[in-house]
Amino acid sequence: MTATEGARGRAPAAGRGAPPLPVKMVVAGGFGVGKTTAVGAISEIRPLTTEAAITEVAAGVDDLSHTPGKTTTTVAMDFGCITIDPSLKLYLFGTPGQERFGFMWDDLVQGALGGLVIVDTRRLDDCYAAVDYFEHRQIPFAVAVNAFDGRVEHELDDVRWALDVAEHVPVITFDARERGSVRDALLVVLELALARAEN
Incomplete structure (x- = not known):
């Protein structure tokens, strides 16, 4: 069963033109x-971002060695949306x-079906x-x-071993700049979450 088929099975049994789930x-x-790049690449609306300029103080805290051209950082959240098919949005x-903004995670994650954890293999510790x-929190990801x-x-x-993630957790590659690649990654999470809901 595909992600969209599984989601379609959960959509309200309304008439034609029902809003997507x-x-x-x-x-x-x-x-x-x-x-931020991934959300921006896939979102069908102009994404809402809370980017702030990286100050000299922040630059002394955040490792910019692998992202020397980065001048802004997310300080609250990014928001976007994508309609997968007429039944699912x-x-x-x-x-x-940054770890210092971790207190926001509980609010952002509340009610989420699943998560996509993006990794840069040059700095797995992050x-x-x-x-x-x-x-x-036993959230599918x-x-x-x-x-x-x-x-x-x-x-x-090697990435799976280094992160010590279970075998049931998909580990994939993608390109955060490419809309189709981001969509495929999100569908992996969606299928995983739907499979978990059926068990």
Whole structure:
């Protein structure tokens, strides 16, 4: 069963023209891994972002060595949406990546069907907190390795081992800049969440 077939089975048995089923999904990960980019690439509306300029103080706290061109950072959330098909609409909430904004996560994640944890393999340490968060709250999630410059630094099996994620957690590659690639990654999470709901 595909994600859209599973979601369609849960849609209200209304007549033609019924509104799509709204589903909340969270896009999480460390600082500068591509969360804002992914939401912006897929959203059918102009995404709402809470980007703020990186100050000298923040630059001294956040590691910019792998993102030297980054001048802004998310300080609250990103928001966008995408209609998967006439029966299903995803509402995307991107979390801030810095640990000091972690207090916002509980509110952003409340009611979410699942999560996409974006990973930069050049700095895996930055995503441990997001993986732990979803594991401890038993929220279905997938790990999406962002292919910066079209490549990843490590094999997916090595990423799984390094993050110590269970076998049932999908570990995939994607490109946060490409709409189709982001859509495919979100569908992986959706299928996982729907399968969990059926058990």
